[in-house]
Amino acid sequence: MRSVVISVVTIAAVLGGTGTSALAAARPALKFTKIQYDAPGADTRANSQLNKEYLVLKNTGRKAVRLKGWTLHDAQNHRYRFPAFTLKPGKSVTVHTGKGRNSAAHLYMNRGWYVWNNDKDTATLRDAQGTKILARSWKKTAAPSEPSPSTDPRFRTCTEAKANGYGPYYQGQDPEYHWYTDRDGDGVVCE
Secondary structure, eight states: OHHHHHHHHHHHHHHIIIHHHHHHSSOOOOEEEEEEESSOOOOOOOOOTTTEEEEEEEOOOSSOOEEETOEETTTTOOEEESSEEEOOOOOOOESSSSSSOOOSSSEEOOOSSSOOOOSEEEEEOOOOOOOEEEEEEEEEOOOOOOOSSSOOOOSSHHHHHHHOOOOOOOTTOOOGGGGGGTTTTTSOOOO
């Protein structure tokens, strides 16, 4: 019994110390570099249109990442399970909604209708064990009824922006997004 208690204390000490940062460092360096959630043109069931809806996943690390069994899903839980696929360091793969032939640079969900909502949604990538690796959300806002300044005031940090009642800023939607660092890569800053 005593050895079990000592082991639990040792594990807790490791996780409380450098273990947490070691776990974060062990995560693959993956990033959504683009999400085309609103395919250009009319929303039809044509495969060519469905494949204009896609997201690009990039391996920004130094090690290859085996994606077999990993899942990609939206807020409504439409799931895509990756086939046997390895994303090499520095390489990207485009995951299309429609049908096509998988290659080293393109994967296809083989769906007959759109996955990503145009108004708001979240793309989430989970590993084969179900651990969330990354997520990116977006939300379109209605156009203001009155004219407003084109951008918010610029602050040195997100902390200052939030303290003054500004933010969050969404990638691809708010010009202010590029003023700040998106440390978690979820497409939102000053949240």
